[in-house]
Every structure is written in structure tokens, then in C-alpha cells.
Amino acid sequence: MEIKADLHIHTKASDGEYSPHDVVSMAKAVHLEAIGITDHDTISGLEDALSAGEQNGILVIPGVEISAMFDSGTLHVLGYFPGLPCGLEQELEKVQGARQDRNPKIIKKLNKLGFDITMEDVKQVAGQGQTGRPHIGKVLIKKGYVASMDEAFDKFLAKGKVAYVEKEKLFLDNAISLIKRHKGISVLAHPFTLELDNTELRSFVRHLKDLGLLGIEVFYPEHSKDQIKFYRALAQEFGLVITGGTDFHGPSRDTTFIGDVGVDMKTISHFFDMWNREGEDAIN
DSSP, rough: OOEEEEEEEETTTOOSSSHHHHHHHHHTTTSSSSSEOOOOOTTTTHHHHHHHHHTTTTTEEEEEEEOOSSSSSSSEEEEOOOSTTHHHHTTHHHHHHHHHHHHHHHHHHHHHHTTOOOOHHHHHTTTTSSSOOOHHHHHHTTSSOOHHHHHHIIEEEEEEETTTTOOOOHHHHHHHHHHHTTTHHHOOGGGGGOOHHHHHHHHHHHHHHHOOEEEEEEETTTHEEEEEEEEEEEEEEEEEEEEEEEOOOTTTSHHHOOSSSOOOOHHHHHHHHIIIGGGGGGOO
């Protein structure tokens, strides 16, 4: 398969290191034809990305990555839209507010551990975008407390670590219905993070399908060959579109680059088939 589309990319609008314009330029440099901008719980970078896509001849698929409640592992749902989803940003404000409430709590835990770090430090690193754990990690690196982003998360910021704070998330059905209301295609992101065995995952995907899920992210940097094979089988069994991407944020977090993982243009044509052939009936 010739990779022509990377459908999982983050920008400075959430926790990525590059602006939407820079991300589009990087995609053009590696000869991609399409990208999906999927910032966490925000679409504030999409307008700039769409404009940059037109300028550079890159098809930009408007997207978002929404965190949803899940007991065991981590559950993220990707949404892909036929155009800029007007009004979605306002509906995501509650989730964004939860993210902002969470950051001071993380910093308070780090302060108790003896780290001299403030919200002002984090805001300076984040710039105009949302603040989140990667920005806190950058401050820890800048101040010499850790050597890398991996170390920051592995020791302090990841789920279950000493400075981790759970954030408020949407219920799963609300996340999928939110995407539906804005004519989007909902996709299960990186299924391995659910921490389910194959039998449990198959049952869960069936449940997601009943809620309106239309796709599954099969190709991802951390998916093994066996996982890819199983996720492809799930897609075929439940009639889900197969997607893939790098989950690119930037070099401080990723060893993969834009376009290293993705799909061919058939996936994009499947998206347009869903949007055009079935319209609202396909996603309601």
C-alpha cells in the first residue's frame, strides 16, 4: 500500500509542536495528498489548516480527537467531517474547560514533589493553544528535571503515575452522537490503548457499531502486525472503514514523522462515499 494520507495529526491548537500551516507544508514535503487534522477536543486550528491546504494543493480533512470515559485503558474517538463543523467548538468548550481545570492540579502535585513549576511557565510554552500534559512535560525538560518527554510521562504524567490527574470526559455515547450531529464519521482511535483482549475488544467494537461508530484506526505506529491483522478483521466483520495515521505531535514526543504511517486514497474515497451517498442517514 502506498501511503498518501496521514489521518491523525496534531497542531499547536492542542498539544502539537507545529502550526496548522507548518503541518500542511510538512505533508507536502513528503508528497502526501491528504491529511487529517485531529487536535484534542478542539477544532480551532482547522480554518488555518484548510486555507494552507488550498494554498499547497493538499486535501485537509477536518477532524477532532475526543477523549471519552472508559474504565480500564484510554478511549479516544476520532471524528472526520465533510467541511468545517460550525458550532462544534462551542460544544467542546466543556471538555476544554475540564482540561484547564486539570492542569493546576497536576502542577500542585509536582510542586509537592519538589519541582519548581508554575502555570505561567506552562502557558509560556503552550503559546496560544490549549495547555496540557505535553506542555507541562516541556517545562520539566526545560528546567532539567527530566531528559525527555518519555521520561516526563513515564515517571510523572502518564495514567497511574504520581502526578497524574484524571480529567472530566464525555460519555462514550455522547462523544459519538456529538460527531454524528455535525455530520461526521466516528472512528475508534488506536484500539490497543483500551487494554482489552481480542474477545473483549470484538464485543466492545460491536457495541460501538451499535452506537454509530463507522471506522477503526488500523494503521498506527505502535500497532504490531498481529494487531493490524486483527483490527482489519474487525473492520471487515462490522463493515467499518479502515483508517490510519501517525498521531504526529512533533519530534519531542514522536519517533515517527508525518506520512510514516497512513493509508492510500481509497480511504478518503470511502469517506466521501459516506458523506455523499447516504448523507445524514449514514451517520444518524
